[in-house]
Amino acid sequence: MKLNAGIVTAKLAESKMFYTQVLGFGVSFENEFYLLLHTPKQEAEIAFLLPQHPSQQPLFHSPFQGQGMYLTIEVDDVDHLYQELKKKGVEIKIELRDEPWGDRHFAIQDPNGINIDLVKYQAPQGK
Numbered sequence: 001m002k003l004n005a006g007i008v009t010a011k012l013a014e015s016k017m018f019y020t021q022v023l024g025f026g027v028s029f030e031n032e033f034y035l036l037l038h039t040p041k042q043e044a045e046i047a048f049l050l051p052q053h054p055s056q057q058p059l060f061h062s063p064f065q066g067q068g069m070y071l072t073i074e075v076d077d078v079d080h081l082y083q084e085l086k087k088k089g090v091e092i093k094i095e096l097r098d099e100p101w102g103d104r105h106f107a108i109q110d111p112n113g114i115n116i117d118l119v120k121y122q123a124p125q126g127k
Contacts (some may be wrong), residue, residue, distance in 0.1 A: 003044075004085060005046050008049050008061070010051060022042075033050040035049075038054050069115070071115070072117045082118070091108065094117075102124040104122060
């Protein structure tokens, strides 16, 4: 089984720019109403679809409303990525921090209002 998340949004161009230029995603496929992007190592994908597109069934017409969704992206070097994104001027929503359960992470937000948690999983301190 393989999962890819799909976001119904009018912001295809903004989404493409954000994910490719900020996070280094690649384009798997795109046309005038659909955009499929993949993570740098092609381990996962995310899709964006124009709302109300006549090629799609009504179930896929309503746009995402910008709340109640997040993505977690595990990275090898969260400190390096944090510094890179700060240099690019990306707004950091949660500053880089260590959690008691072991995560080292920070968060940003995409143009659609999707919160993105960028994390390096590690064992909790003292365990």
